[in-house]
Amino acid sequence: MRVTLSIPDPVAERFKAAIRPRRRSRVVTRLIIEELTRRDNTLAAACRSANRDKALQREIDDWQSFDDGVQE
Numbered sequence: 001m002r003v004t005l006s007i008p009d010p011v012a013e014r015f016k017a018a019i020r021p022r023r024r025s026r027v028v029t030r031l032i033i034e035e036l037t038r039r040d041n042t043l044a045a046a047c048r049s050a051n052r053d054k055a056l057q058r059e060i061d062d063w064q065s066f067d068d069g070v071q072e
Helices: 009-018 021-052 054-064
Strands: none
Touching (some): 021 054
């Protein structure tokens, strides 16, 4: 898949100077994977923290036990 990105000129020039043409896609892919992994790990940590929160769990239990009078 091809993706078009806009990169500030100074960054693009440094990138072109530092990374050989045949390595650029591999480098960008690795950096994207690292960022996505970091974000996934951050989200997972937030979920684990929320799952350990006893007050939040009590509030969720209260909401789930709420009967709004709707008959099925």
